[in-house]
Amino acid sequence: MDFTFTENQEMIRETFRRFADKELTREYVRWLDENCDYPPDDLRAKLAEIGYFGIGVPEEYGGVGSGTMEMCIVAEELATASVAVAIGMGVVYLGGTRPLSEFGSEEQKQRYLPEIVSGEKKWSFALTEPAGGTDILGAIATTARRDGDEYVISGSKIFISGAHVADYILTIAITDKEAERKNGLSVFIVDAKSEGVSVSLIPKLGIHACGTCEVHYDDVRVPAENLVGKENVGWYQLLSTLNPERIATSMLSLGIAKAAFKDALQYSKDRKAFGKPIGQFQIIQNYLADIAIEIENARNLIYKCSWLCDTGQRYDVEATMAKIVACRASEKAALMGMEILGGYGFTMEYDMQRHFRDYKQMMFSPISDEMSKNYIAQSYGLPRSY
Ligand SMILES: Cc1cc2nc3c(=O)[nH]c(=O)nc-3n(C[C@H](O)[C@H](O)[C@H](O)COP(=O)(O)OP(=O)(O)OC[C@H]3O[C@@H](n4cnc5c(N)ncnc54)[C@H](O)[C@@H]3O)c2cc1C
Known part of the structure; x- marks a missing residue:
């Protein structure tokens, strides 16, 4: 190997x-x-x-x-x-x-x-709806009705990253109401300046420099040529975007973990207590060693998933595992990092507060840990729990 x-x-x-x-x-x-x-x-x-x-x-x-x-x-x-x-x-x-x-x-x-x-x-990706992200097939209500050479899109999306600045919003909508939901969705390129599109930012806890938005489509007319791929097979097309997204979001969590680790390590060398750098105390060393182990673990799994993906092998279960492992690494790094910085971790003077705010977004987006575990368990032949 x-x-x-x-x-x-x-x-x-x-x-x-x-x-x-x-x-x-x-x-x-x-x-x-x-x-x-x-x-x-x-x-x-x-x-x-x-x-x-x-x-x-x-x-x-x-x-x-x-x-x-x-x-x-x-x-x-x-x-x-x-x-x-x-x-x-x-x-x-x-x-x-x-x-x-x-x-x-x-x-x-x-x-x-x-x-x-x-x-x-700039582009953004609009799948999630106000009625739910985990059960997106059950929650999706946005429709695209064919009208001559156009589709007319109506509905709302929520938590859409970067939609407030996007030139185009890739939008997923129902095109066949009668079909089983996964056989009735299509993907559209929506010009964000189209009449009827309105976007508003949602104030949030972390990752401030990439805003998250609500998007409303009020009878938005989209040329028929803006359909991406084939009508009604959008769900299957999306899966090939959503699985790599899991690998990519794992890397985002890993980045937060590495940044928090770096800051905590430096602080443990600089800060003194009882005449010694706090990094000399065994418990602080344990915290740092635990974070380092989780980072290494996550990194290996993420790169394994990338290799599986690029070599055309199945990687959906591993990517779901990587998402959890990397999120846990970022959580451990942010929580332990706060411990290591003591009171200073809680101030805005240091960046640990940012890592602490930022890691949380990755825990449930694009898929929550709970749903990820359902998926992993099912892949071992256990019955669907929901
Ligand atoms: C900052 C941010 C940025 C985002 N960016 C985008 C984006 O660019 N584009 C986009 O389309 N979406 C985006 N999302 C949406 C994201 O993918 C959803 O938040 C996510 O899918 C979870 O959906 P939800 O928030 O509606 O939670 P819900 O689906 O309402 O879930 C709530 C809780 O119930 C649990 N739950 C639900 N079903 C089950 C089950 N069967 N078993 C066990 N537990 C369950 C969940 O795990 C969770 O803990 C973003 C979200 C956020 C917060």
């Missing part, structure tokens, strides 16, 4: 590590958290310059190809520096790059992919 990255993957890691060191400094990331609801245009332009948005886009549309492994390498570097930036940029991949590359028509690929690669256009 060979755990080494290819030369190209090492080069990608180095490029994004250098980018993160230079552009996502501690001060800048704090400023983003306090002042921004989305990564600013100049930052996005710099990311476009080093090829971020080309990852996963076929070369004929201006991209650099590459697979889930490369996306994970980049996500690890960005999320360790700023999880908000990693999410903000990641939704462009999940809402635009991946579905268009896989299921888009030739016209859609030619029209939309180059604009994504250049960093010009």
Whole structure:
């Protein structure tokens, strides 16, 4: 078994590590958290310059190809520096790059992919509805009715990351009310400026620099050519986006865990009590060792999932496990990190409070731990519990 990255993957890691060191400094990331609801245009332009948005886009549309492994390498570097930036940029991949590359028509690929690669256009991904995210097939109520050369979309979405700045919102709606739900959904490209689309930000606890929104569709007319893939098979198309999303979100949690670990480790070396650095006390060393173990564990599982995905093997169960393992690592790092920093952890002067706020979002998004465990248990032949 060979755990080494290819030369190209090492080069990608180095490029994004250098980018993160230079552009996502501690001060800048704090400023983003306090002042921004989305990564600013100049930052996005710099990311476009080093090829971020080309990852996963076929070369004929201006991209650099590459697979889930490369996306994970980049996500690890960005999320360790700023999880908000990693999410903000990641939704462009999940809402635009991946579905268009896989299921888009030739016209859609030619029209939309180059604009994504250049960093010009922003995308978001709208699946979750107010009645529930876990039971999305039971909760979804947004409809798209065919009317001549158009579809008319009506309904509401909630918790949509980056929709307030998106140029396009990839929207999932019911196109066949009579069919079993998973056989009656379709995916649409909705121009966010269309008449009838309204978006509002939802105030939230963490990951401030990537806003989350409510989106309302009030009889929004969308050209029929904006259907992505085939009508009524949207659910099956989505699964190929949602499974890589689990790998990617695991990497986001890992980034938070690594950032919290780094801060806690440094503090344990700097802070003194009883004439010694607190990192000399066995319990503090145990805290740090426990976090390090969970980080290593999560990282290995995430990269294994990327490899399974890129080599065309089944990875849905492993990706669901990775999501839980990485979330737990971020939780442990944030909680233990707060312990290690003592009172200073609770102040806004240190970044541990941000890691502590940020990790929580990843616990239930895109899938909760409870539902993840249902899925894992079922994969071993146990009956569905719900
Ligand atoms: C900040 C943020 C950003 C997000 N970004 C996006 C986005 O960009 N696009 C998008 O489409 N969605 C997005 N989401 C939505 C996210 O995917 C959902 O929040 C998630 O699917 C959970 O749905 P819910 O919040 O409605 O919780 P619910 O489904 O209401 O679940 C509530 C609780 O019940 C538990 N539960 C439900 N069913 C079961 C069961 N069968 N067994 C055991 N426990 C169960 C859950 O685990 C959870 O603990 C985002 C959410 C947040 C908070």
